[in-house]
Amino acid sequence: MTATVxxxxxxxxxxxxxxxxxxxxxxxxxxxxxxxxxNELAKRNQAGEIDGDESMLLYxxxxxxxxxxGQEVRRMLDDAGNHEVSFTSLGGVIGYxxxxxxxxxxxxxxxxxxxxxxxRAARRMAAKKTATKTAAAKKTAxxxxxxxxxxx
Numbered sequence: 001m002t003a004t005v006x007x008x009x010x011x012x013x014x015x016x017x018x019x020x021x022x023x024x025x026x027x028x029x030x031x032x033x034x035x036x037x038x039n040e041l042a043k044r045n046q047a048g049e050i051d052g053d054e055s056m057l058l059y060x061x062x063x064x065x066x067x068x069x070g071q072e073v074r075r076m077l078d079d080a081g082n083h084e085v086s087f088t089s090l091g092g093v094i095g096y097x098x099x100x101x102x103x104x105x106x107x108x109x110x111x112x113x114x115x116x117x118x119x120r121a122a123r124r125m126a127a128k129k130t131a132t133k134t135a136a137a138k139k140t141a142x143x144x145x146x147x148x149x150x151x152x
Contacts, residue, residue, distance in 0.1 A: 013108075014031075014032065014034075015032045015033075015034065015035065015101065015104055015105050015108045016032035016100075016101040016104035016105065017032075018030060018031050018032075019097060019100060021065075021093060021097070023065070023069075023072075023073055023076065023085060023090070023093065024073075024076040024082055024084050024085040025084065026069075026072065026076075028065050028069050029065075030064050030065060030093075030097050031064060031065075031066070032064075032097075032101045032104070032105065033060075033063040033064060035108065035109070035112065037063045038105070038109075041056070041059065041060070041063075044059070054087065057087060057090055057091055057094060058070070058073075058074065060094050060098075061073045061074075061090065061094065064094065064097060073085065073090065077090070
């Protein structure tokens with residue numbers, strides 16, 4: 001018997017399509033962050049670890065453009081001669097991307113909450129539990145006989 005190999009690639013799914021972007025004249029690919037990044041962002045925000053817009057913007061730039069391009073964006077921000085890349089312009093680009101990806105991201109998180117993001121084995125197990133509960137409820141209902149009422 002051969003062993004079954006399960007892989008994260010079997011379950012991986014991009015939330016939304018990549019979008020080409022120009023940051024400071026450099027061509028980059030904006031990738032919708034995966035769910036774990038959005039979750040981490042929310043946790044850091046709730047814990048007060050994101051100091052205003054600057055930290056959040058830099059965190060999102062790394063998540064969207066990748067670590068290497070994120071460092072390049074930081075260098076552009078620090079370059080006093082580069083007036084094209086500022087927190088305002090970068091915020092505008094990231095805001096546009098988040099808005100563009102919004103419907104797909106919302107759908108993704110709704111599916112996760114509904115249990116559709118679980119792996120196949122987990123969905124099967126949940127379906128079996130529901131079927132078992134339904135069958136048990138039917139047996140219990142069938143055993144109960146109506147109690148005759150006394151005539152008054």
